[in-house]
Amino acid sequence: MKIYLVGGAVRDKLLNYPVYDKDWVVVGSSPEEMIESGYQPVGQDFPVFIHPETGEEYALARTEMKSGKGYTGFNYFADKNVTLEEDLVRRDLTINAMAMDEQGSLVDPYDGQKDLADRILRHVSPAFSEDPLRVLRVARFASRYNHLGFRVAQETLNLMQELALTDELEHLTTERVWKEFERALTEKSPWVFLSILHQTKASKKVLPELESWLDTDNWQSIFRNCCEVSKEADIRFACLSTLADLKNVPAFCDRLRTQKATKELTMQCADHSALLSTFDSQPAETKLEILQGLDLFRRPQRLEKILSCVKALYREHSTQSLQPILDEISKIDPKQLIKEGYKGAALGKELTQRKLIICEKFSSSSHDGI
Numbered sequence: 312m313k314i315y316l317v318g319g320a321v322r323d324k325l326l327n328y329p330v331y332d333k334d335w336v337v338v339g340s341s342p343e344e345m346i347e348s349g350y351q352p353v354g355q356d357f358p359v360f361i362h363p364e365t366g367e368e369y370a371l372a373r374t375e376m377k378s379g380k381g382y383t384g385f386n387y388f389a390d391k392n393v394t395l396e397e398d399l400v401r402r403d404l405t406i407n408a409m410a411m412d413e414q415g416s417l418v419d420p421y422d423g424q425k426d427l428a429d430r431i432l433r434h435v436s437p438a439f440s441e442d443p444l445r446v447l448r449v450a451r452f453a454s455r456y457n458h459l460g461f462r463v464a465q466e467t468l469n470l471m472q473e474l475a476l477t478d479e480l481e482h483l484t485t486e487r488v489w490k491e492f493e494r495a496l497t498e499k500s501p502w503v504f505l506s507i508l509h510q511t512k513a514s515k516k517v518l519p520e521l522e523s524w525l526d527t528d529n530w531q532s533i534f535r536n537c538c539e540v541s542k543e544a545d546i547r548f549a550c551l552s553t554l555a556d557l558k559n560v561p562a563f564c565d566r567l568r569t570q571k572a573t574k575e576l577t578m579q580c581a582d583h584s585a586l587l588s589t590f591d592s593q594p595a596e597t598k599l600e601i602l603q604g605l606d607l608f609r610r611p612q613r614l615e616k617i618l619s620c621v622k623a624l625y626r627e628h629s630t631q632s633l634q635p636i637l638d639e640i641s642k643i644d645p646k647q648l649i650k651e652g653y654k655g656a657a658l659g660k661e662l663t664q665r666k667l668i669i670c671e672k673f674s675s676s677s678h679d680g681i
């Protein structure tokens with residue numbers, strides 16, 4: 312048996328990027344031999360094994376044939392005679408189809424190194440279409456390496472567009488789509504992910520809710536400005552959902568199966584960010600309504616993220632009084648009010664009154680002190 316480092320680890324090594332995940336390919340072995348050598352099989356029908364000490368993935372060299380729609384429609388053929396080249400040709404991009412042997416020599420049958428030097432994301436072969444998720448993967452790699460000058464090869468864009476015209480993308484599971492989208496949102500140039508999906512018409516299939524926004528002229532530069540303010544995926548997602556002016560934000564989050572906290576932030580951002588951006592100049596009653604609407608008295612930890620959204624969306628924003636108001640309001644002690652004799656509805660009324668007084672204190676004329 313011969314073992315090679317493959318995929319992203321080789322690519323990132325050559326790019327001088329940090330390598331987090333190491334994937335290995337094993338040529339000339341069999342499941343029985345792997346198990347005998349102490350590797351743990353990942354699943355029954357999948358020729359992937361876990362190294363007993365490093366926990367890294369070792370896959371038997373395999374060819375892959377698609378037998379149906381979606382993620383389950385795969386047949387694997389792993390056999391001692393499958394060569395490294397046969398394994399590599401079914402991978403997504405030439406820059407991901409290089410291998411390195413134990414002596415550190417590169418095996419590069421599809422010119423991945425040249426494409427890496429030329430900054431090109433190019434599919435290896437027609438086998439690209441066997442997994443439609445690769446349309447999103449290419450867009451994600453483009454968003455990751457955009458600042459290095461990478462672009463997608465025209466023939467790969469064409470193939471992605473062809474795939475987007477079929478119903479293949481509709482069969483992707485939501486989990487896989489969201490995972491790619493969310494990862495792309497953490498990359499250096501997330502707008503490139505959306506731009507490539509739009510350009511290849513894949514967005515119509517995987518993110519139809521964003522289509523009319525992506526058709527506008529200047530969404531890229533606006534979203535790009537937002538991305539400069541925060542690197543966090545949930546903040547970037549909340550911002551783009553707000554910019555896209557979606558009809559039904561919760562339905563969008565539910566369809567994508569975002570995390571609950573991401574959905575909450577996105578809804579808050581869509582509903583409150585505009586008013587929040589002019590918080591300082593709002594009358595005391597509106598200030599209180601905003602704070603209550605965001606549930607900030609019970610959940611002050613929400614403030615940081617929603618404020619980042621506001622900063623990302625509105626270059627001109629006046630929100631300085633928010634934190635001091637929350638700090639003062641948090642000092643109101645209902646027990647003290649009860650001691651003073653307030654109870655029931657009167658207690659509630661007095662609490663509101665005191666909060667309003669604090670909001671008032673930080674309004675207009677008293678601004679200078681903040």
Ligand SMILES: Nc1ccn([C@@H]2O[C@H](COP(=O)(O)OP(=O)(O)OP(=O)(O)O)[C@@H](O)[C@H]2O)c(=O)n1
Nearest residue numbers: 318319320334401402403404407408442444445
């Ligand atoms: N849909 C996919 C997923 C993976 N691969 C191949 O499997 C390798 C490992 O996949 P993965 O760990 O998902 O991605 P990486 O390329 O390592 O990239 P990342 O840094 O994003 O993890 C890829 O390099 C590629 O050769 C593929 O061809 N098609």
